[in-house]
Amino acid sequence: MRWVKFWQGLLLFLLGVVSGNAVGLPLDPRRLASELKMNSQTIRVKLSGLGRVMTIKGEHLALSLAKRPELGNVQSEEWIIDCKRSLIYDPSTQKSRQIPRSGILIESLSGVLSLNERSFRDQLVVYPKELLSPYDESVRTNSECLVVNHIDLERYLESVVNGEFNSQWAESAVEAQIIAARTYALFQMREMRKDKGRVFDVESTQKDQVYLGLDRVDSKAAELVAKTKGLFLAPRFGKNEPIKAFYHSSCGGRTITPEKVWGASFKGFGKGVRCPFCYGSPSFSWDYRLSFHELEKKIWNGLAKDSTNRKFWPAEYRADPNRWYLKNVIARGETPKVIKMPMGALIPEAQAAQGAERDQGHIKELQFEFVNRENLDETLKVKMDAYVARNWIDPSKLKSTWYEISTRGRSIAFRGKGSGHGVGMCQWGAKNMGEKGFTRDQILLHYYPGVKIARISK
Numbered sequence: 001m002r003w004v005k006f007w008q009g010l011l012l013f014l015l016g017v018v019s020g021n022a023v024g025l026p027l028d029p030r031r032l033a034s035e036l037k038m039n040s041q042t043i044r045v046k047l048s049g050l051g052r053v054m055t056i057k058g059e060h061l062a063l064s065l066a067k068r069p070e071l072g073n074v075q076s077e078e079w080i081i082d083c084k085r086s087l088i089y090d091p092s093t094q095k096s097r098q099i100p101r102s103g104i105l106i107e108s109l110s111g112v113l114s115l116n117e118r119s120f121r122d123q124l125v126v127y128p129k130e131l132l133s134p135y136d137e138s139v140r141t142n143s144e145c146l147v148v149n150h151i152d153l154e155r156y157l158e159s160v161v162n163g164e165f166n167s168q169w170a171e172s173a174v175e176a177q178i179i180a181a182r183t184y185a186l187f188q189m190r191e192m193r194k195d196k197g198r199v200f201d202v203e204s205t206q207k208d209q210v211y212l213g214l215d216r217v218d219s220k221a222a223e224l225v226a227k228t229k230g231l232f233l234a235p236r237f238g239k240n241e242p243i244k245a246f247y248h249s250s251c252g253g254r255t256i257t258p259e260k261v262w263g264a265s266f267k268g269f270g271k272g273v274r275c276p277f278c279y280g281s282p283s284f285s286w287d288y289r290l291s292f293h294e295l296e297k298k299i300w301n302g303l304a305k306d307s308t309n310r311k312f313w314p315a316e317y318r319a320d321p322n323r324w325y326l327k328n329v330i331a332r333g334e335t336p337k338v339i340k341m342p343m344g345a346l347i348p349e350a351q352a353a354q355g356a357e358r359d360q361g362h363i364k365e366l367q368f369e370f371v372n373r374e375n376l377d378e379t380l381k382v383k384m385d386a387y388v389a390r391n392w393i394d395p396s397k398l399k400s401t402w403y404e405i406s407t408r409g410r411s412i413a414f415r416g417k418g419s420g421h422g423v424g425m426c427q428w429g430a431k432n433m434g435e436k437g438f439t440r441d442q443i444l445l446h447y448y449p450g451v452k453i454a455r456i457s458k
Helices: 004-014 139-143 152-163 170-192 219-227 258-262 294-303 315-319 384-395 427-435 440-448
Strands: 042-046 052-063 074-082 089-092 093-096 104-108 112-115 118-121 123-126 148-153 231-235 283-289 325-335 339-342 356-359 363-372 375-387 401-406 410-419 451-455
Touching: 004 325, 004 356, 042 170, 074 283, 089 375, 104 112, 104 283, 118 148, 148 152, 148 170, 152 170, 152 219, 170 219, 170 440, 258 375, 294 325, 294 384, 294 410, 325 401, 363 384, 375 384
Parallel strands: none
Antiparallel strands: 042 148, 052 074, 052 104, 052 112, 074 089, 089 093, 104 123, 112 118, 123 148, 231 451, 283 410, 325 363, 339 356, 363 375, 401 410
16 A cells, blocks of 8 residues: 555656646546556557647546556646657646656546547547657657557547548448458557557558547448448458458559559458449549659658658768759559459459450659769669659659659659559449449459458457
8 A cells, every 4th residue: 555655646746746726636436547448449549740739638637657547647627748848737737747658648537638629539648759669750750749549449430431531422332441441450450569569550641541530520420330330351261350451542443452562462452453433533534743853852852751761762862962963764664464353253344345454554663863963974873662752752643653754854744543552442433333332242342352241259
């Protein structure tokens, strides 16, 4: 008992609570931050776009050490966090203290709290910016907080519905995409927790799945998530384990395999499938033009921000990019070949053109050719993965890696099809399939021909 009192006193001291509305509370489970939620149905979502200063508000906010909530907590209506200095501040007492490496757990007795005017459910865990991780370069290079929302998986999906697609689309299309999103989340939860050093499973951006908290949840989203509860995609043969159910906005007429994009294979994916359903989507075809000078600046920005891929650029270029003058860009892709639909394809429309067509092939790499401004006889050729180059240049305008390029003078034009990586479900295709009357299962088995629909065992 003396040790419990000691740790309670130490916690209050660390938080600087001496007076005002923030008070140390007794060990009453109705008024204490609960244990950190970390069960098989809890997903850990890293939140983004928080800025340097973060304000958390709520009804009777309970704050405690993330890994030792039994030691007691502090209650307040508002907390302000200085992300750059990893400090938490209580306006009522005007006290601030350092956030420990193990994190601060914050939740409201009402179950809902506000983070920078955005509403979230369940728990928030705030870690010092300097935390961890060989995996989180962004944490070390900017002043944003590292904040993780621990939330029930089904509640998380209710937000993803309107973050990634639209609850008002045809029900079969929405249900199919919820199942794909649940499958992706389950895969990430299994994979990320193999490494005990990681503190989150998914990010709240398009890097994983767009999650906007409680603000984008509506009754239709909640209804359809409940209707599909527990359903996920597993390989047709083998264990009932979730696949990494990739999906994207618009394929432009054909999906492709993970191997063609990332050079890695994933269970549940066979060949790409024809998709006549996304024709007419906003990104079915597109053009993007920019000058060589603009392209050079985008390369410089990529070198500054992307440490993972920066190392693949020649040291002489990294040492002084201004010394090198961009002369030409060449796109290289796979040799076109005839692709046949899988024998088990369900959708007659996808078997048009006698069941086969010529696959133009996505671009595999870009080759940049530079000339030394001080010695025009010295040239430099840099090959770059097309998917990485797309992220460096501008993924909102260079919408996919399915394109052709042409140069004219000191400018370059990209003419392409589709939006996103092109793997797995085409969201616009699924939308139109739902409007045409296809069922949820038909949509899923069309875009993921190597899977079966399973249910989480209780």
